[in-house]
Amino acid sequence: MDNTQIEKMDNNSGASVLLADADVAIIGGGVVGCGVARRMAIEGASVVLIEKAADILDGASKGNSAILHTGFDAPPGSLEWKCVQDGHAEYLDICKSMKLPVLKTGALVTAWTEDEEERLQGVLEKGLENGVDDLRLLSRTEIHKMEPHLDSSVRAAISVPREYVIDPWSAPLAYLLQAVENDGKALFNAEVTGGDFDGSHWLLKTRRGKVRARYVVNCAGLYGDIVDHAALGNSEFVIKPRKGQFVVFDMAASKLINSIILPVPSERTKGIVLFPTIFGNMMVGPTAEEQDSRDDASVDKDVLNMLAEKAIKMLPALADIPVTATYAGIRPATERKEYRIIEDTERNWITLGGIRSTGLTSALGLGHHVHTLLSSMGASFEKREHVVTPTVPNLAEHLPRDCDEPGYGEVVCHCEMVTQREIEAVFAGKLPAGSLAGLKRRTRATMGRCQGFYCSARLAELTEGKFEIPLGVGDAHE
Amino acid sequence: MNDILKAGSCDVAIIGGGPAGISAAIELKKLGIDRIIVLERECEAGGIPRHCGHPPFGIREYGRILSGPAYAKKIVADSSLLGVEIALRTSVVSVGQGGLLSIICPDGATELRAKRVLLATGTRETPRSARFVSGGRPMGIYNTGALQSMVYLKNTIPFKRPIVVGTEIVSFSALFTCKKAGIQPVAMLEEKSSPTVRWPISLAAKFFAVPLHLDSHITKIIGHDRVTSVRFGNGHGSEKEIECDGVLFTGKFIPESSLARMGHIDIESGTGIPIVDQYGRCSDRTYYVAGNIAHHSAEVAGKCWRTGKTAAGWICKDLAGQLM
Numbered sequence: 001m002d003n004t005q006i007e008k009m010d011n012n013s014g015a016s017v018l019l020a021d022a023d024v025a026i027i028g029g030g031v032v033g034c035g036v037a038r039r040m041a042i043e044g045a046s047v048v049l050i051e052k053a054a055d056i057l058d059g060a061s062k063g064n065s066a067i068l069h070t071g072f073d074a075p076p077g078s079l080e081w082k083c084v085q086d087g088h089a090e091y092l093d094i095c096k097s098m099k100l101p102v103l104k105t106g107a108l109v110t111a112w113t114e115d116e117e118e119r120l121q122g123v124l125e126k127g128l129e130n131g132v133d134d135l136r137l138l139s140r141t142e143i144h145k146m147e148p149h150l151d152s153s154v155r156a157a158i159s160v161p162r163e164y165v166i167d168p169w170s171a172p173l174a175y176l177l178q179a180v181e182n183d184g185k186a187l188f189n190a191e192v193t194g195g196d197f198d199g200s201h202w203l204l205k206t207r208r209g210k211v212r213a214r215y216v217v218n219c220a221g222l223y224g225d226i227v228d229h230a231a232l233g234n235s236e237f238v239i240k241p242r243k244g245q246f247v248v249f250d251m252a253a254s255k256l257i258n259s260i261i262l263p264v265p266s267e268r269t270k271g272i273v274l275f276p277t278i279f280g281n282m283m284v285g286p287t288a289e290e291q292d293s294r295d296d297a298s299v300d301k302d303v304l305n306m307l308a309e310k311a312i313k314m315l316p317a318l319a320d321i322p323v324t325a326t327y328a329g330i331r332p333a334t335e336r337k338e339y340r341i342i343e344d345t346e347r348n349w350i351t352l353g354g355i356r357s358t359g360l361t362s363a364l365g366l367g368h369h370v371h372t373l374l375s376s377m378g379a380s381f382e383k384r385e386h387v388v389t390p391t392v393p394n395l396a397e398h399l400p401r402d403c404d405e406p407g408y409g410e411v412v413c414h415c416e417m418v419t420q421r422e423i424e425a426v427f428a429g430k431l432p433a434g435s436l437a438g439l440k441r442r443t444r445a446t447m448g449r450c451q452g453f454y455c456s457a458r459l460a461e462l463t464e465g466k467f468e469i470p471l472g473v474g475d476a477h478e
Numbered sequence: 479m480n481d482i483l484k485a486g487s488c489d490v491a492i493i494g495g496g497p498a499g500i501s502a503a504i505e506l507k508k509l510g511i512d513r514i515i516v517l518e519r520e521c522e523a524g525g526i527p528r529h530c531g532h533p534p535f536g537i538r539e540y541g542r543i544l545s546g547p548a549y550a551k552k553i554v555a556d557s558s559l560l561g562v563e564i565a566l567r568t569s570v571v572s573v574g575q576g577g578l579l580s581i582i583c584p585d586g587a588t589e590l591r592a593k594r595v596l597l598a599t600g601t602r603e604t605p606r607s608a609r610f611v612s613g614g615r616p617m618g619i620y621n622t623g624a625l626q627s628m629v630y631l632k633n634t635i636p637f638k639r640p641i642v643v644g645t646e647i648v649s650f651s652a653l654f655t656c657k658k659a660g661i662q663p664v665a666m667l668e669e670k671s672s673p674t675v676r677w678p679i680s681l682a683a684k685f686f687a688v689p690l691h692l693d694s695h696i697t698k699i700i701g702h703d704r705v706t707s708v709r710f711g712n713g714h715g716s717e718k719e720i721e722c723d724g725v726l727f728t729g730k731f732i733p734e735s736s737l738a739r740m741g742h743i744d745i746e747s748g749t750g751i752p753i754v755d756q757y758g759r760c761s762d763r764t765y766y767v768a769g770n771i772a773h774h775s776a777e778v779a780g781k782c783w784r785t786g787k788t789a790a791g792w793i794c795k796d797l798a799g800q801l802m
């Protein structure tokens with residue numbers, strides 16, 4: 001029986017409804033959950049993704065640095081390294097067929113002090129050990145030639161040619177869309193509160209109803225330990241939320257830089273990066289601030305000023321470029337640095353914990369890893385003969401946008417050139433936006449320099465009745 | 479597509495159909511320059527006055543007091559009587575050397591070669607992000623422009639009890655809008671020790687029943703889905719927290735000079751205003767400016783109207799070869 005029948009079958013309201021019965025339930029609609037859902041659907045499993053928010057990418061995945069990593073600085077031989085390498089390769093493999101954009105920027109690991117310069121050799125060696133064999137030490141002259149606007153105090157750099165910039169929101173959307181197009185299901189506003197394993201199947205309790213599944217993959221990111229506690233009764237790790245703030249500069253900055261400018265990484269963090277975005281902006285961030293809250297992504301004036309100053313120090317011409325946006329993301333770090341992959345083979349449960357900033361790249365690799373783990377648990381699925389490959393609308397600035405095609409109605413968001421047709425398509429699609437933030441991530445609406453000064457009114461009109469938390473809170477009366 | 483856009487060339491292209499752009503178009507027509515076009519990206523021309531539902535507009539131009547929307551309608555109707563062509567839903571996406579404009583409209587992308595271009599793109603308020611205000615980013619944070627277009631164009635309100643930040647003229651325009659729409663601001667904050675406008679401000683705040691806090695800046699915006707409260711301090715350690723459901727950032731106008739900035743036209747460091755000579759002519763002498771793109775603060779519609787007219791005069795002389 002299909003999922004729609006199941007929902008109709010039980011018309012009791014509330015938590016006793018059986019929402020889905022699937023081979024694999026994936027908890028969490030971040031990039032990792034979306035990547036795992038895609039892989040398992042392709043491998044022939046019936047999948048259901050369960051998300052507690054109204055839309056995907058509501059937690060850690062909403063604020064990252066959008067870099068497709070090579071894994072040059074990952075711990076050699078680690079699972080993180082392997083998943084990053086697999087993810088990098090698979091992304092480049094599928095990006096054409098799914099119309100996912102890539103901005104082939106390359107990266108420079110830049111040394112600004114004597115100490116950093118000394119550490120560059122180690123970075124080079126680690127990169128080679130990690131199989132990233134196209135790293136190259138650059139002289140000052142070479143750096144200047146590649147990045148003429150970079151401050152002349154840069155001492156040396158390593159070029160990492162295959163570090164790229166991607167669209168951090170369209171990619172996971174495409175992954176989940178592919179799962180859904182291949183008979184998968186996605187449930188929103190369905191926080192998992194517990195579950196029971198009967199020896200062969202899980203019955204997960206969610207705020208909206210129950211989900212039955214043979215296998216469960218916990219991709220709950222910032223809430224990974226909480227979900228493990230709720231269902232398994234214990235967790236092998238503790239999430240230590242780590243906030244990262246970003247400053248986004250106006251599109252005028254994009255002509256100042258070509259590459260991702262990385263610092264020499266430390267043991268703890270990749271450090272503060274200056275990088276072009278695929279949407280045509282330039283960004284600086286993230287910070288790495290430990291905090292208790294898993295959802296307080298507040299920005300702080302002093303930190304933002306520090307970030308802007310740091311960016312200007314690296315790229316002096318930025319001093320004249322206005323700031324477009326500021327935001328913060330929270331990484332699901334744990335008490336240890338490495339990925340925390342936990343298998344409960346007795347209870348058909350896998351937890352993907354502690355997936356930090358490399359998650360955007362490693363998600364596809366983690367999908368393969370989950371498939372391998374499930375197979376070793378005895379799961380076997382008949383690989384799909386015909387895999388549906390959906391495409392997503394292009395949001396990248398360097399490629400044709402919707403407004404370049406006639407018949408778009410009107411431009412709604414002028415700063416980011418978002419059309420009425422694009423916005424309407426978001427609500428007609430199989431994964432419509434569940435919140436204004438979700439709409440922004442699918443279209444770029446209001447993300448530009450005016451931040452909604454011009455288009456908020458029209459957006460309120462176009463999205464009326466679509467969101468649980470609407471733009472308008474009432475009628476204007478006189 | 480409009481005839482001039484189809485032909486791909488004209489004498490003067492005016493970017494922006496607000497008071498400055500429309501007044502320049504009218505004046506150019508009166509001076510006998512016929513092949514002109516106003517390029518307006520919105521579905522309706524008239525500019526910001528379209529959503530300023532309060533008087534006084536039109537004193538300088540018409541000698542009587544009109545509301546913003548009535549004024550916007552009137553200037554557009556007047557221009558139409560003179561045969562001014564306004565291409566609506568038409569966005570200029572980049573400006574090139576010598577007046578070559580890249581344009582996107584619902585009929586497709588096109589290019590327009592104009593002998594002269596007038597940038598009349600106006601101004602906008604500094605959003606929360608560029609002010610580096612601390613705190614979360616819940617819903618309910620807006621500028622006056624967004625509030626007024628929601629209220630006057632779409633009859634909807636984004637909050638009921640906001641905090642208003644700023645004490646410029648526009649801040650009081652925002653209070654008028656709130657009053658009309660049934661929104662009751664819970665406080666008005668000003669960073670400085672005195673208000674920006676030179677009015678008996680305490681009276682105004684009393685009239686709107688909004689407590690005014692001077693020397694006050696936001697230290698944190700709080701709220702998950704929507705704004706629930708705002709913390710603010712006076713910089714000397716004392717902090718207050720007020721419950722509210724939105725924050726309205728008013729004023730701190732910045733010229734809408736993105737086209738110039740993204741293109742080849744020199745702009746003033748800091749202000750973002752295009753650098754012009756005594757005729758209002760940019761570093762690329764094909765381009766002129768008029769209206770609020772050329773001002774440090776937002777000027778009233780009447781003044782923008784006047785600068786549009788002046789610019790038209792210079793452009794006319796320029797086209798006749800009378801400017802150096």
